[in-house]
Amino acid sequence: MTTLRHARARLAAAGLVLLAGWEVAVLVAARRSEPLPEDWKAAAAAIPASSANDALIVFAPRWIDPVGRLWLGDRISIGQAARMDAVRYREIWEVSIRGASAPEVRGEPAISEQNFGSIRVRRFVRDAPAVTWDLANESRICEVDFEPRRGVLLELGHAYAQARRVFRQVNLGTQLQVYAGLAGYRTRSENRSTAAIQAMVDGREIARGFAGNDSGWVALPMAETLPGPHDVEIVARVQDPRGPVHLSVCVAAEARTRRR
Known part of the structure; x- marks a missing residue:
């Protein structure tokens, strides 16, 4: 019995040593993969300073975004940072570490790739639709799922509340895309209700979606127009x-058509 206990103790000690060794190896690898200031300077120099309106810079993984903006923030407009999505952008520069890929370009072929230390810079060029109308002139910057989003706010203050915005005689293309999400961390933390969002064209519903505390930024089904x-x-x-209702629904929309 004593021998068995000693054997188990030795196995446990060996396991702890292996675990400690693995943790040290992970920390060393993580440290080696951390970009240096000169890596960021070189990566920034590889991306044109005068990007066009249809060019976008994205970072991967998402958590390096604050650091990336320290070096490249002067090339990212407020509208780009708070964009509805990336569909309208013809050119995308992806700045990444550790082999990560940004969701905006995942699965797409890059036309160029450069490495600067632990930073990879890839350039993507793709067919992108022309935007014939959006809510930019009506919008404000909202926080949705801890990200900036530009949209209009629809406030719902009780269980039977309904809010709407009407945009008269806007120039639609062949598709209309609407997104929605609940704005405001404090408001979400006190909320247990769900909002339904409808998109209507000439009085007819063309898309519907739902937004709750954990929904994030929700894309309604793309509608043909x-x-x-x-x-x-x-x-x-x-x-x-459910309980007291206070929903701040941030909504964004874009009308799109194929470029000629």
Whole structure:
């Protein structure tokens, strides 16, 4: 019995030694993969300083975004940082470490790739639609899922509340994309309800989605539309009231058409 206990103790001690060795190896590898200031300077120099309006810089993994903006933030506009999505951008520069890939370009072929120490810079050029209308002139910057998003706010203050915004005779393309999410960390932390969001064109529903505390930034189904001037209406209502209701629904929309 004593021999068995000693054997178990030796195995446990050996396991702890192996675990400690593994943790040290992981820390050393992580330290080696950390970009140096000269790596960031070289990566920034590889990306043109005068990017066009349809060019975008993204970072991967997502948590290096604050550091990346220290070096490249002068080339990222507020509109780009708070973008609805990346579909409108024809050119994308991805700055990444540890082999990560940004969701905006995942699965797409890069036309160039350069490495600067532990930083990889890839350039993507793709077909992108022309935007015929968006909410930029009506929008404000909101926090949704701890990210900046530019959109209009629809406030819902009780279980039977309904809020809407109507945009008269806007120039639609062949597709209309709407996103929605709950704005404000404090508001979300006190909320247990869900909002339903409808997109209407000329009084007819073309897309519907739902946003709750954990939904993040939700893309409503892409809707096919007839090009030309149309009335667009976005409606939010409480779908599943639970307790006190205070929903700040941030909504963004873009009308798109294929470039000629």
